[in-house]
Each structure stands twice: as C-alpha cells, then as structure tokens.
Amino acid sequence: MSESTSRRVSESKATLDLLQSKIADRSAKLAVIGLGYVGLPVACLFAEAGFDVLGVDLQAERVARINAGVSPIDGDEPGLAELLAAVSDSDRLRATTDYAELADREIILICVETPVDEWHVPRYVALKSALRSLGPVLKEGALVIVESTIAPGTMARVVKPLLEESSGQRANADFFLGHCPERVMPGKLLANLRGVSRVCGGETPETAAVMIALYQHIVQAELDAADCVTAELVKTAENAYRDVNIAFANEVALICEAVGGDVWRVRELVNKSPGRNMLLPGAGVGGHCIPKDPWLLSYQAREQGVPVRLIPAARAVNESMPLHMVELLEDALAEAGVALADARVLAMGYAYLENSDDMRHSPSAVVVARLQELGAEVVIHDPYVPGYQGDVVEMAQGCDAAVVMVAHGVYQELDWAALDVSVLVDGRHIATHLPAALMYRGVGQG
Numbered sequence: 325m326s327e328s329t330s331r332r333v334s335e336s337k338a339t340l341d342l343l344q345s346k347i348a349d350r351s352a353k354l355a356v357i358g359l360g361y362v363g364l365p366v367a368c369l370f371a372e373a374g375f376d377v378l379g380v381d382l383q384a385e386r387v388a389r390i391n392a393g394v395s396p397i398d399g400d401e402p403g404l405a406e407l408l409a410a411v412s413d414s415d416r417l418r419a420t421t422d423y424a425e426l427a428d429r430e431i432i433l434i435c436v437e438t439p440v441d442e443w444h445v446p447r448y449v450a451l452k453s454a455l456r457s458l459g460p461v462l463k464e465g466a467l468v469i470v471e472s473t474i475a476p477g478t479m480a481r482v483v484k485p486l487l488e489e490s491s492g493q494r495a496n497a498d499f500f501l502g503h504c505p506e507r508v509m510p511g512k513l514l515a516n517l518r519g520v521s522r523v524c525g526g527e528t529p530e531t532a533a534v535m536i537a538l539y540q541h542i543v544q545a546e547l548d549a550a551d552c553v554t555a556e557l558v559k560t561a562e563n564a565y566r567d568v569n570i571a572f573a574n575e576v577a578l579i580c581e582a583v584g585g586d587v588w589r590v591r592e593l594v595n596k597s598p599g600r601n602m603l604l605p606g607a608g609v610g611g612h613c614i615p616k617d618p619w620l621l622s623y624q625a626r627e628q629g630v631p632v633r634l635i636p637a638a639r640a641v642n643e644s645m646p647l648h649m650v651e652l653l654e655d656a657l658a659e660a661g662v663a664l665a666d667a668r669v670l671a672m673g674y675a676y677l678e679n680s681d682d683m684r685h686s687p688s689a690v691v692v693a694r695l696q697e698l699g700a701e702v703v704i705h706d707p708y709v710p711g712y713q714g715d716v717v718e719m720a721q722g723c724d725a726a727v728v729m730v731a732h733g734v735y736q737e738l739d740w741a742a743l744d745v746s747v748l749v750d751g752r753h754i755a756t757h758l759p760a761a762l763m764y765r766g767v768g769q770g
C-alpha cells in the first residue's frame with residue numbers, strides 16, 4: 325500500500341470512528357429524504373431514540389402537516405400519529421422542502437419511491453433527483469444510506485457514481501455509502517420497524533458496522549452485516565418469493581374452480597403436510613412493493629439475456645386475478661338474469677390492503693376500470709380512502725351486486741344479510757351467514 329493510500333485509509337477509519345461515537349451518544353445529526361410510508365415512521369423512531377432529525381420532502385403540504393405534528397397517513401397505523409405529535413412537540417423532528425438545510429447532516433437516509441415503468445424497468449426519477457439535490461450540500465464525512473428498495477447493482481451502477489459526481493467527493497473516503505432496505509408493511513409500520521430484522525449492507529465492512537450501531541437505536545431484532553449487492557438481492561428476493569407463492573395459491577384456486585373444489589379446504593389440508601405453507605389466494609396483489617420488486621430483482625439479469633421465467637409467470641397470474649373477479653361477477657349476474665352492462669355494482673374496498681388507505685397498484689382500480697369499460701355502473705366504498713367513505717349498507721342500496729376486494733375490518737364484521745344485493749363475489753373469503761337467495765361466487769370455490 326502506498327503512503328498516500330494508507331493515509332487515506334486511516335483518515336476514513338478515523339472519520340467512521342468519530343461518526344460511530346456520535347451515534348453512540350446520539351449527537352449525530354440525521355436526515356431522512358422522502359417522508360412517505362417508510363420515511364416518516366423511520367424519522368419518528370430516530371427522533372424518539374433521541375437524535376436530531378430533519379425530514380425532507382418535495383410535497384410542501386406534507387411537510388407542513390408533519391411540522392404541525394399531524395400524520396399525513398390516514399389508514400389504521402397504530403401509534404404513528406401519537407409518536408409524530410410527541411417528537412414534533414419535543415423539536416427533535418422537523419421537516420423541510422429545502423435541501424440546503426441538509427448541509428450539517430452527518431447521516432442521511434433516503435426513502436423515496438422506486439417504481440418500475442410499463443416495460444418493468446426501474447424508474448429512478450425520485451432517487452436520482454434526491455442524489456442530485458443532496459450532492460452539492462453533502463457534508464464531508466457523512467454516511468448516506470439508501471433505504472428504498474432497488475434493483476441489485478443499483479448502489480454500484482447508479483447511487484455511487486451519481487453522488488460522487490454531484491458532490492465532487494469520493495465514496496469510502498470523503499463520504500460513506502450503505503443500503504439498508506426496509507421490511508415494513510402499512511398497518512404495522514412502527515411494529516415492523518422496531519421488531520423485524522434488517523440487513524445492513526455497507527460499501528465496506530467498516531461502513532456496515534457503523535450502520536449496525538445506528539440501527540441498534542431503533543431495531544430490537546437481528547441486524548445482519550452484508551455488502552450492498554447482497555442487501556439489494558435479499559430485499560427484492562424476499563418480495564419476489566412472496567409474489568411467486570401467492571401466484572401458486574391463485575393458480576390452485578383457478579384449478580379448484582375448474583374441477584369443483586374448494587381452495588380454502590384444500591389449502592388447510594395441504595398445509596398439514598410437513599414443510600408446506602400455501603399462502604392465501606385472492607382478488608389480486610397490490611401496493612408499492614410486491615408488484616414491482618420481482619421486476620427489480622430480475623432487471624439486470626433480464627438485461628443480460630438470462631432466461632428469467634418463473635417471476636414473469638407469477639406476475640402474470642397475479643395480474644390476472646382482478647380480471648378474473650370480473651369474470652366471476654359476469655357469470656353470477658348472468659345466472660341471476662342481469663346483464664353486466666345494465667348492472668350497478670358495489671366495489672367493496674379500494675385500498676390494496678386491509679385497514680389501509682394505500683391505493684398504490686390497487687387491484688380494485690383494475691376491476692372498476694374493467695367494469696366501467698363493460699358498461700356497468702360502479703359505486704366504490706372504502707372506509708379509509710377519502711371520497712369513498714360512507715355507510716356500506718346504505719351505499720349498497722340500489723346495487724345488483726357487490727364485489728369484495730379488500731378484507732377491511734368493517735367488512736369482516738358486516739351483517740351480510742343486511743346488504744341488499746342479489747349477487748356477491750368474494751375475493752377475500754370473508755363473507756359469512758349469507759341469505760339463501762343470494763347468488764354467490766368466491767375465488768377458488770368451484
């Protein structure tokens with residue numbers, strides 16, 4: 325090792341040691357870029373742990389709400405509203421739209437959205453824009469951690485070169501880089517953040533060690549050190565695993581319908597066989613993560629011509645389920661003597677997940693669009709989504725059919741006999757004690 329290289333190594337070690345000691349006594353100044361479903365609870369938890377946290381978001385209205393101590397997330401999110409109010413009162417969390425304020429921040433967590441486009445290619449508009457805005461104000465010696473889910477290879481191919489270019493600094497010398505993907509789910513944001521294990525992927529093992537020291541302040545579960553590409557692979561693979569397994573359950577459901585079986589009984593008995601864990605079939609898979617993370621996992625391999633077959637097949641099965649709901653409805657309506665084009669249909673649930681207001685990639689949107697295309701009149705009800713709230717029994721009045729898209733708690737407790745419709749299609753297997761005259765169809769029930 326030359327003298328200048330060895331001096332650089334010992335300087336960067338000293339910088340990381342200093343950062344680690346500031347993490348230990350909570351004097352390190354933190355920032356969180358992107359205050360959505362992931363960034364907001366992360367910012368709140370670090371503030372609760374005693375750090376000074378600055379949140380940055382492009383949406384001025386969201387920033388104003390957060391500064392007023394009011395959560396912009398409307399679903400049932402246990403503890404978040406109260407925690408935000410408390411940390412904002414204590415002045416440990418403040419939000420801004422102005423990147424210039426990041427100049428004194430020593431640790432920056434990036435939590436912006438990372439969607440794919442219609443060709444299943446990552447669209448890193450938000451991530452690149454965040455890195456370009458951060459670079460010019462990046463404090464020397466800072467640690468930048470990407471929490472957003474990204475395709476394997478993105479830290480090396482996109483994040484590192486872009487931040488080096490926009491900051492004029494060198495990674496692993498002037499600043500440090502890591503990837504610590506999130507494992508949260510709406511409805512359990514704080515519980516997941518506190519209780520679920522995390523992978524701390526560092527550009528170097530020393531950076532990974534500092535990341536572990538940081539996350540120990542908010543995570544009461546295992547923190548595994550890794551390199552960045554391993555962290556990228558683990559996150560996208562765990563969500564692709566879920567998608568493929570849901571697709572399997574959906575395919576078995578379609579087979580059950582064809583041969584006159586009941587997928588719910590089949591699933592129950594399959595899962596008595598050792599090592600089997602068949603997941604729940606249903607009306608479709610939505611949200612910001614599961615529908616796109618399999619594409620992120622396979623992106624670079626697909627670009628290189630590696631035959632990726634199972635992941636696209638699973639995606640196709642899961643994408644077909646909302647349209648299958650429409651087919652079930654059309655069939656049941658025909659049996660009840662009503663043409664779909666003349667029907668008034670109640671769509672029950674518009675979020676993608678029970679007890680959440682998150683509508684991203686909602687299977688219900690596909691069902692509603694298809695029904696409208698076929699000429700049906702659609703009434704949408706969702707207890708959490710503004711614009712669709714109301715009394716579900718009242719909203720069903722005058723409807724020929726209801727389609728259950730989401731297993732919201734209020735539906736699980738519903739008196740189904742009070743719903744004045746002639747046809748019910750249940751995509752979540754929650755309707756019980758149905759009137760004998762009702763024409764019923766359920767996913768996977770032949």
Ligand SMILES: NC(=O)c1ccc[n+]([C@@H]2O[C@H](COP(=O)([O-])OP(=O)(O)OC[C@H]3O[C@@H](n4cnc5c(N)ncnc54)[C@H](O)[C@@H]3O)[C@@H](O)[C@H]2O)c1
Nearest residue numbers: 358359360361362381382436437438450453454472473506
């Ligand atoms: N939502 C989940 O349950 C979940 C779970 C695990 C991982 N993730 C991953 O976490 C990341 C964030 O997801 P999310 O659900 O929190 O997204 P989100 O859309 O709720 O939040 C993203 C926020 O970033 C802000 N933003 C966008 N560009 C910005 C920029 N240049 N500067 C500052 N702010 C900017 C947006 O205004 C928005 O408020 C994604 O990569 C996602 O895949 C999400």
